[in-house]
Amino acid sequence: MKALINVGVAQIGFANQPSVLRTILGSCVGICIYDRMKKMGGMAHVLLPNKIGDGKDEKYADTAIPILINHLLKDGCKKEFMSAKIAGGASMFKFKSNISLGEIGSRNVQVAREILQKHGIPLMEEDVGGSIGRVLDFFMEDGRMKVKAAGEEKLFYKV
């Protein structure tokens, strides 16, 4: 059955073909990983780049991405068939560079790329940065990612 599954802030969602994972992003980054053979995948919605202290692992790129990968491996996905796409990481339109909160979007993107690379998951496409809010849909039938932002839609097909 085709379902639309909403993934909230600091959550990780999983789905099979033909379902769709959806999330809404500001400075957060959505990391989508797809196994093209099993036609299943998962999406993490992270708030911050690195875990410090004792926050929930799902909030941070460096702890959420390994959870996402391991869950998929446990469900029978194979690393050689997995690939990633990311979206989000926007920043406030105008802010002075001395406000570190303003840099969170780009730091999220940076660390998400690094962690994916560290785990050997190729990053196929990304739609990041700027000041737009993004509605991200991740389709399990073919792993495509749809980004709706500022009234326009973009599609990303590479898996």
Added chain:
Amino acid sequence: MLTHVKNRIESIINNINQLPSIPEVASHVLNMVNNPDIDFKQVAAEISKDQALTTNLLKLCNSAYFSKGKEISSLDRAIVTLGIKEVKDAVLVIATRTVLDKVVMGYDLTKGMLWQHGVAVAMMAKKIAMLTGEKARADIAFTGGLIHDVGKTVLALFVQNVFKDIMNAVENQSLSFHSAEKEIMGFDHQEIGEKVLEKWKFPEILKDIVRFHHQPFESSETNRKMVSIVHIANSVCLMAGIGIGSDGLFHELSTEAIALTGLADVQLESLYSEIPELLNQTKDIV
């Protein structure tokens, strides 16, 4: 500027019946609580004039966010146990729900998004007020946060029609979204929100919060800190994607507002990182 759009918006704000309404009791309660010689009995009597509101209020007062675990069985109990300001905030949550809990075209907010945004910004603003020595006015931060974007509900269809022009102004003239709204339509959602609050007979400080939440340093000096608190709460919630729409993050984050509240970088970052927990709390209300 598109004069025909401006004229149509003007005719709406000049015709009070076309602006959204809330139960009269809510405005009365708000102004009674604002008065230093407030009489609790009178407030309870005023609320009980509206039966539907009273029923919903008791339910809300027993939610985890407001009750803090205490059982509330009557209006009098609610006022004594929670305090008059908390009860006032709860009244406002109930009173503004039908105005805010709807689809907001143009800004691309599906049903519930603007409502959740208002509630989240309210809770965040209250939290910031407590952190920055404004405990006595934390209830004002809450109410201001709740309704700061009410103007969007009035502008929705206009924004939908002229969205491309607004976005072009943002991109080509490097304007914040609210400035682009004004550039294209002659009004921004802050000004319209202020008109709505005039209709509702809300106090000056709340009008200032709504009117200047994207430009806190243009508000009067007396109200500037409260406006700044809501400005920051709004920015943090938008960054986390809470109620983010077609206007995205095309807004300014004011360094001066942050300095005025005295919030340090680490505090701001932890407010942002605690958004998931705050969202859990909103579930009681939304």
